[in-house]
Amino acid sequence: MSNHHSSSQRLRLHTETEGESIRVRGLVQGVGFRPTVWRLARAAGLAGDVCNDGEGVLIRLWGTSAEIDAFCHALMIECPPLGRIDGIERRPCEAPAPDSFRIVESEAGLVRTGVVADAATCEACAAEIADPGDRRYRYPFTNCTHCGPRLSIIRAIPYDRANTSMAAFQLCPACAAEYADPADRRFHAQPNACPVCGPKVWLTDAEGRDLLAADGLKPDVVAADDETPGFAEAAAATAADRAPRDAIEAASRLLERGAIVAIKGVGGFHLACDATNPAAVATLRERKRRAAKPFALMARDLDVVRALCELSPAEAELLSSTVAPIVLLDQRVDGAAKTSGPVAAEVAPGQSALGFMLPYSPLHRLLLQDWDRPLVMTSGNLSDEPQCIDNADALTRLAGIADAWLLHDREIVNRVDDSVARVIQVRTRWLRRARGAAPMPLALAAGFEAAPRVLALGGELKNSLCLLSQGQATLSQHLGDLEEARTAREFERTVDLYQALFEHAPEIIAVDCHPDYRSSALGRRLAAETGARLVEVQHHAAHLGAVLADAEWPLDAGPVIGVIFDGLGYGADQTIWGGECLLGDYRQWQRIGHLRPFALPGGERAIREPWRCLYAQLESSLGWPQCVERWGDLESLRALRERPIALLAEMIQKGVNAPRTTSVGRLFDALAAALGICVDGIAYEAQAAIELETLARRALGEGGYAFAIDTRAEPWQLDPAPMWSALLDDLAAGVPAAMIAARFHAGLAETVAELAARAAQRHGLETVALSGGVFQNRTLFEATLKALRARGLQVLTHTRVPANDGGLALGQAAIAAVAPPIYAQSPLRGR
Amino acid sequence: MSHGSGGRAMAQLIDELFRVHLENALLAQGNDQALFEPPPGRLVTSTDGHVISPLFFPGGDIGALAVHGTVNDVAMAGARPLYLTASFILEEGLPLADLERIVASMGAAARAAGVQVIAGDTKVVERGKGDGCFISTTGIGVVPDGIQISGDRAQPGDAILVSGSLGDHGVAILSKRENLGFETEIASDSQSLHDLVAAMIEAVPDIHCLRDPTRGGLATTLNELALQSRVGMQIREPAIPIRAEVSAACELLGLDPLYVANEGKLIAICAGDRAETLLAAMRTHPKGREAAIIGQVVTDPHQFVQMETAFGGSRIVDWLAGEQLPRIC
Ligand SMILES: [Fe+3]
Ligand SMILES: [Mg+2]
Ligand SMILES: [Zn+2]
Ligand SMILES: [Zn+2]
Structure with a gap:
């Protein structure tokens, strides 16, 4: 060890006043962070300054090291409600100490301004509107640095009032004074307003x-x-x-x-x-x-x-x-x-x-x-x-x-729908991530820091898009279904808006492989126009990437077993997938198991009419004539026989608009129809599955119908035939529908766990990831989680983005950022 | 129908068949080419290969279809079709009686359309190398002075019209080919449209676009026109004529009738203030009795074709890469 010390390394006494520069990373801009720093420094009587720069917030502070320790501690605790500190780094600062603490304006162009999410009214503002003595009593547009509209009112960066729909309102002197005062809760609150000067x-x-x-x-x-x-x-x-x-x-x-x-x-x-x-x-x-x-x-x-x-x-x-x-x-x-x-x-x-x-x-x-x-x-x-x-x-x-x-008259510039979530196993599970959540950036696990900039365009329904750069991903608010003309226009506008707000010029554009998704078509066009590299990511691989990224699975942590159950996604073999067991990570994947393929007679029609799925499932699992022979008297089979099933049979046999699928979502539809739920049609997406689950929750905890796992097939196949036999026998025996629904959920969960456990053992792995809209079914999700954990497996689940296609863009982005150029075409084969 | 040896007798037989059914002075010259004086005015030509299974279907057969397809492509320029040439690829084993039926039907269709088949060729291929019979036809027609009809002329404010019910042909072919027994037999709409077109340009000479929505149906054709003219299109679902039995069959099959092929319908686009006149002219013609105004051309940098649904929503009627694949997740 050397006994030399560089000039910056000196012995220091706790009581000696020193300068330090403190780098704060995270969500620290546009959230009232600098005034908080200013207030804490003032309170502690410390001199220095604070400014925004390209990496976050930079604080320079002069005091004893104990004082600066205490300051940093206080900063962690008093981080503004909309902020998030990801890291603090401290370095000695040689400059002479100033005599006060100041907020320094940043140099133009240096700041990654971004924009934060719209935030619910804070308690301080709520108290003001309830106080007859306050100048904002009953004023409906009261807000401050800690709350109020953000994404919904922004047109362009930087996030200044002039670039929001608040530009139409001239601050009155009282509001202007608040805006300019670092000690005020409304310091630099861009949408600041009051009854005198604000919206009506x-x-x-x-x-x-x-x-x-x-x-x-x-x-x-x-x-x-x-x-x-x-x-x-x-x-x-x-x-x-x-x-x-x-x-x-x-x-x-x-x-x-x-x-x-x-x-x-x-x-x-x-x-x-x-x-x-x-x-x-x-x-x-x-x-x-x-x-x-x-x-x-x-x-x-x-x-x-x-x-x-x-x-x-x-x-x-x-x-x-x-x-x-x-x-x-x-x-x-x-x-x-x-x-x-x-x-x-x-x-x-x-x-x-x-x-x-x-x-x-x-x-x-x-x-x-x-x-x-x-x-x-x-x-x-x-x-x-x-x-x-x-x-x-x-x-x-x-x-x-x-x-x-x-x-x-406060114009809404960007449509931001309400977010939807539920709590399962004490964790938040997003069903729709929009107001309040977007565009909050999501930190990615180690390995993504140096990844190229990616724009991922998501799926067709429940679309959201994602920007990836510098180790974090920004998922847009839920935009909706791109088949709808207004939504499709908004989608293209939002792609432009996000690129502008986050100053993001993509090197890679990631899209789904589906030939007809609007988002994929736009991605292909943008890639051709900008010269960005186009990466097509298979739908279920993207779901796997999404759950890995969501759970912050490190880039080099190796493959996991992914169980991806959803409605429908375009498969690598040009059939329609939706009940997949994958082995893979961000860089490569292979399909190691799936639900036994069956036909969807009528294509999209079959999605809307569960009776078609029931017929197709029974025909493919047990054979229709055998079903009629054994269970022909059952109400649900009698009802089927009154429908044009002869035509369906022809369609399946001759391949007339009867695409083959492995969709578990459609299996749920078939189950629902068997129990008389939504037989003729559904009024909204997943209605049959949701009502089936509602029924199942009334009768939890009584055995389950097992599926067969055919491990001789390559990839392995989940065969629902034994499940159907047991179910139809129960129906014939007069077992209540709720019990049957519960047994289906329990059996499917056991089957998933068994499949995943066998696959994990075969490949020497211990981690299973669950994704796809079907896992938003709480009963199935909880039972699967329990069954996997009982087998000693670690389970990765969604907590920051939806398991459904609303999270798809995150997976596309993470995969495209690190995958080899021919990712979509060359799934990993064997091991 | 046989291939190889014994060919001479067969060739004579076929020649005879053509002469009988397609008879006209130019064909009777007996040369390898037809020599004729060009008619005055601007000429248009179009060529099309006809491949269809089954060869005979409710409402038509491949022979008539080979005439209608090319006559209609010529007519969509506003032209009066005059001549056709035809090239037959026949598969060994095709019953001679079938061939005669096809050629006879072709002759009847040509006479009805006022065109002459003035040159032709026949090849026989080995069994398994053809689907019974393929027919390529080339047509020549003449465009009246002052008529300027082209796919790039749709302008915002224009009206979009169709000449009648949509999806008949595609559903007829599919149900016949796959033997899908529907309660009502659906017939193809295969017919020539030159006379309807003549009546239309008589009423409204400044029609901007005409096109027959064959393969890919109305949806694909409107997208082609939107792209070519750099405009958007807005159509209204309730205004689109679709026969109840076609609609019912499409529902059962899960097909969107807007993407189903037609062989005897046209789409017309004209200035909005001429639309009623054009519609009236179409409706007085027997081939346009069910004509309807289904929407209008709009300014749209996205060049979307969008449809107001019966429920008041508005859905994009997009290009499809291939067959109708589910997109819902
Ligand atoms: Fe999905
Ligand atoms: Mg054609
Ligand atoms: Zn507030
Ligand atoms: Zn004010």
């Missing part, structure tokens, strides 16, 4: 007439719809009441009377009605032309939620988080007793869960303040379309649906 809210009818007349609501004006029972009478009765204080209170009163109100929120419009009013909910369903898909609910506070649903601490925390997602919760069996009335059955037909969210903007808080029962808050659209974001558009498109419109 108003209530109108379809013709745009203001419904808030000076003498209160006139019944003849508000009673837009005579069909709503008692609506006009109630309106007349209440006209005598105190005039509503403002448009929000007026809207709340309309809702009380059973009206449907279109409400412009943060990232789009909602359609609201009283969730405990069956007539209002039924009217909304009818007008929105949404037959069965559940409606989301909004409740004033956790108490209202708790009265109706079971609520664990993890669920309460998720509901109250800055994301404020819709959280799927189990209804209390005794729920009705605790409120003024139960939630109408029409809110979520065929389901035991309710989707709840809390008010996440001041407008919502004010709207719900008098409500001790929930409101339906469903997306403001006609079935299948993206929700409205524009006032004029909402007045036109929602004209046949809403009775009144609660509008405001």
Whole structure:
């Protein structure tokens, strides 16, 4: 060891004042981080400065090392609500100490500005709008550095007011002073506003007439719809009441009377009605032309939620988080007793869960303040379309649906839907990642730091896109189904927006292999235009990549066994996959097992009509004539015989629009149909599987139907034939449908675990990853997890992005970043 | 039908057959080529190979189809078709009676369309090297003065019309070929459209585009036109004429009728303010009785063809790379 010390290495006493430069990495820009640093340094009496730069935040601080230790500790604890510290590095700083602490403006071009997610109202802002003495009392656009709109209002970078839809509002002197004061919660809060200078809210009818007349609501004006029972009478009765204080209170009163109100929120419009009013909910369903898909609910506070649903601490925390997602919760069996009335059955037909969210903007808080029962808050659209974001558009498109419109003049630039999640095994599982979550960057595991920049374009339905660079991935908000024309246009615009917001010029563009996905077509075009390398990633390999990236599986940690169950994805052999067991990692993969292939007579039709899947499954598993012979008297088989199954048989035999598939999603459809659920058709995606699971939850814990695992086949095959025989025997023996549904789930979970365990043993591995939309089935997921763990296997699951196609782009990006150029074409063979 | 030895007798037989059924002065010259005076005006020509299984189907056969296909391609320029040439590839083993039926049907179709088959050729290939009978035809027609019809002329504001119900041909062929017994027999719409076109340009000389939505159906043809004209198209699902039995068959088969082939229908695009006049002219013609205005041309940098569905949604009617593959996950 040398006894020389370099000039920077000196013996230091704890009491000696020294300069240090402190590098903070993570989500530290645009979240009020510098004022927090400023406040902490001031409080500690330390001199120095802080600025944003290309790598995050750089702090220079002069004090004793104990003081600086304490400062760093405090910074970790007091990190702003929207921020996230990924790392702090400290180095000596030789510069002379300044005499105070300052916030230094960054040099232009150095800052990776990005933009953060829209955040639910913070407690400080909530207190202000509730305080009659505050200048923001009942002001619906109150926000600060710790809360408020972000992604939904941004047009371009840098994230300055001028580049947001708040540019239309000139800050008043009071707001400007807050904006300029580092000690203020609103220092550099771009959407800062108050009643004097900020956006306004108003209530109108379809013709745009203001419904808030000076003498209160006139019944003849508000009673837009005579069909709503008692609506006009109630309106007349209440006209005598105190005039509503403002448009929000007026809207709340309309809702009380059973009206449907279109409400412009943060990232789009909602359609609201009283969730405990069956007539209002039924009217909304009818007008929105949404037959069965559940409606989301909004409740004033956790108490209202708790009265109706079971609520664990993890669920309460998720509901109250800055994301404020819709959280799927189990209804209390005794729920009705605790409120003024139960939630109408029409809110979520065929389901035991309710989707709840809390008010996440001041407008919502004010709207719900008098409500001790929930409101339906469903997306403001006609079935299948993206929700409205524009006032004029909402007045036109929602004209046949809403009775009144609660509008405001803060333009929504980017549509950001509500996020949807549920808690399973104490972890958050995203079903839709949008408002509040996107575009929060996701840290990737070791190995991705130097990866090239990738733009991944996702799937066709539930599309989201992903940017990957510098060891992190930015997954966009849920965009929706690209077959829908408006969504397809928004998708292309969002691709441009994200590249601009994150200054991301891709070296690689990743797409799905499907020949007809719109996202793939756009990717191919962009690659040709920009010269970026195009990487096609097989759908289920992308799901595997997504769960690996989600679980931060290191790049060089080697392959895992991936069980990927979903609806449909284009397979490497040009058939349609969906029940896959893969061996692989980010760089290579091979298909080592799958569900026994069967035909989908009618292609997409079979997805919408479960009886087709039932016939195809029975025919391929057991043979139709044998089924008729043994179980022909069963109601479900009798019903099938009354359908054109001869034609289906011809189609399957002759290959007329009967593509072969290994889809487990379709197997669920077949099962549902066998139990009389959604036999003729589904009204929304996965309805049959969801209702089947709802049924299964009523009868947990009684054995399961095993599948055969054919290990002589290469790849191995899961053969459902024994499952079907046992199931049909049970049906014939009069076993209740709920029990049969439960046994199917249990049997499938055991089968998955057994398959994965055997595969892991064969390949000398200990880790299994689960992905694909089918694993959003809580019953199957929990049972599979348990069965895998019982076999001593480590299980990787999704906690940061959805297991469904909403997470696909993350997997595409991670794979394309590191995969060899011919990834899609050359799956790994043998080992 | 035999191949190889004994060919001379067979060749004479076939020659005789053609002479009888396709009879005209130019063919009767008996040369390896037909010599004729070009008619005055601008000429158009088109060529098409016809391959279909089965050779005979409800509503037609390959012989008539080989005439209609090329006559229609010529007519879609606004032209009056005049002459056809035909080249036959016959598979050894094709019954002579079938060949006679095909040639007779071709002759009848040609006479009905007012065209003459003025040159032809026949080859016989070994068993297994052909699907019974392939027919390639080439057509020549003349375009009236002042008519300027082309796929790149669709403009925003134009109206989109179809001449009748869609999907008949494709569904008829599929159900016959695969022997899928539907309750009502569906017949192909195979027919020549030159006379309908003549009536249309008489009423509205400035039709911008005409095209027959054959393989790939209405959806693919509209996408071709959108791309060629650099515009978008908006169509309305309820306005698109589809026969109830075709619609029912498509539902059972899971096929989208917009992608199913037609052999006797056309798409017309004209200025929006001429659409009603054109529609009236089409509807007074027997081949356009079910004509309808199905949408309009719009400005769209994405060049999307989009359809307002019966439920009020709007779906992209996209190009398909191949067969109709499920996209839903
Ligand atoms: Fe998928
Ligand atoms: Mg042609
Ligand atoms: Zn706040
Ligand atoms: Zn102000």
